[in-house]
Amino acid sequence: MTNPDKPRRATIVDVAKRAGVSTMTVTRVIHKRDKVSPSTRETVEHAITELGYAPNLAARALVGSRVRRVCLLYGNPSSAYLGELILGALKATSEAEANLIVERVTPDLSMEDLAAKLDRDWDGLIVPPPMSDMAGIRELIAQRSFPAVFLSSAAETGQVNEIRIDDYKAAYDIVDLLIRKGHRRIGFIKGDPSQTVSERRLAGYEDALRDAGLAVDEACIAFGSFTYRSGEQAALALCALARPPSAIFASNDDMAAGALAAAVKTGREVPADLAIAGFDDSPIATTVAPSLTTVRQPVAEMAERAVQLVLKLKGSQRPVQTIIAPHAVIERETT
Amino acid sequence: MTNPDKPRRATIVDVAKRAGVSTMTVTRVIHKRDKVSPSTRETVEHAITELGYAPNLAARALVGSRVRRVCLLYGNPSSAYLGELILGALKATSEAEANLIVERVTPDLSMEDLAAKLDRDWDGLIVPPPMSDMAGIRELIAQRSFPAVFLSSAAETGQVNEIRIDDYKAAYDIVDLLIRKGHRRIGFIKGDPSQTVSERRLAGYEDALRDAGLAVDEACIAFGSFTYRSGEQAALALCALARPPSAIFASNDDMAAGALAAAVKTGREVPADLAIAGFDDSPIATTVAPSLTTVRQPVAEMAERAVQLVLKLKGSQRPVQTIIAPHAVIERETT
């Protein structure tokens, strides 16, 4: 009768039959919510492993509440950490049996378009940088109190839910490393002033110097815009000082790589003549030679937690929260 | 009776009621397969747009054949093109209502572990580089004739299904660009000989020279291993030649970036004194200054087609095929 060559996946019904109970009891064992006698539980669990049963997600989604769709915004498809971002988000959504939608944000995206999709197409929104700093998005989300989590945004206020590392502490740590390496005159390349992280990293740099009893010399602070070229130029300026620094901390890896190029141009050996540190642990940090000492953000984990949080947010009116993820200083060849 | 504050999503039943037909007719209109009279079709289509009906994928998956799961292998979470890869795959799987599983391959992955998952956990497999060149994977897949598609693999034989660009033609094109720019002596940095693409790109380089009536000078061919450092050293060697080349084509962007560093070290201006071209259009190509002229692979599109192909493969015993995707030469500042 039944087709013998089609190896059907085990269902709850199969498990129930095998264990000699009803499907409902099996569900109860799986969900661990309601009371089941220990002996029954064991029999069922045995049957489950024996048959290699795995729940049919489609059926669950169908009977349960509507499938939740979490949207992850992105700007540049070949951005360095997009892969990690998606990986983390995908992990969380698959565990929560939600759907992940990855949507590209073009510069001409209007807030109206976005607003229209909020409730209609998505149940939650993850906004990574640089979108997390885009004009209007934060306000739109806050005003509609839509379930959303921002990653490493510039928001200082408790306006929106956010996950980020402690940029101040991370900058402090890496400058502290340079100081422990014996450097007494350390240059800093600040990033784009429109992003709040720039200020936070500058503050960490300054405090690390002060706490070590070193003076903060305004001349040692150069300005960049998070690009390679701006980092190169800023580093060239620092190298041209009457008393050039022996180490430079650039507030992202692209600028640090630019600084590396500047060192080569001015005939400096790295790290012997000039130590360099970056920030982000982007792919370029391990591509260039010597490889960059930098700070790593746990991007995948942050995305994962963001999805978990955004799914919890749905419905429950819990207060806006900020989660600080742990960073790690990664010492490589430039220091 | 019905809860008024819960705005339920429109279902087929709603559409059917609105159009005054049965749900089956609505399904038929949606699938465009069976015959439906033009007037009925129009009425139903009208009702669909009016109610903003969108099919419930869970229900479809439930009633239809079992949900297909496509697995995408990856090695390095911060690899430059992982993001694009996932994006393309995700697009195809969501359109085909399949599931995407992204699984990390660690160096200690055993073929037994992989083999165990083939039929149990996955219905199709996408293998991007560098895994597509890993010892054993191709053989395992071929032997089991499991639905799988390899991306840019080294396989020359029709052993497995594959999607790649024409590496020979791409190398030919970029060298041709250099020749048209007036370069007569062009250096080449070959990649790791264990990857077949290295040979293909070398052949393209050589034929482009020959077709332009230029001699292939063995001295102008240096050897690298696809890393920045190896590219830098190879370029230094080329620059140290008695008759150094006026342009260098490196067979990937990392090595091209290394060559850029070598140019700076030897006091050369790029592109005035030395033109440089890379391959891959990885993020580093637009990060460094001057930005790299390079060849772009349509990674996302290739992943998308790979998923579509692998889903078609399932069941049908169609012959192994190789799809050639279009490449594009992207001219930037280094030429």
Next chain:
DNA sequence: GCCGTTGCTGTTAACGTTAACACCCTTGCA
């Protein structure tokens, strides 16, 4: 000894969609 309580388990129906089949009404041809 009656009755409420508690602990465990089973029954029923429903989620939204589609495959398989059944049906009716034309149309065309013998």
Next chain:
DNA sequence: TGCAAGGGTGTTAACGTTAACAGCAACGGC
């Protein structure tokens, strides 16, 4: 006039899981 062929449409049941409710023992208190 009868009858086959087929276009167009509806009916039924099923996919696998779970919520809601119903049932049934065993227990303890009065």
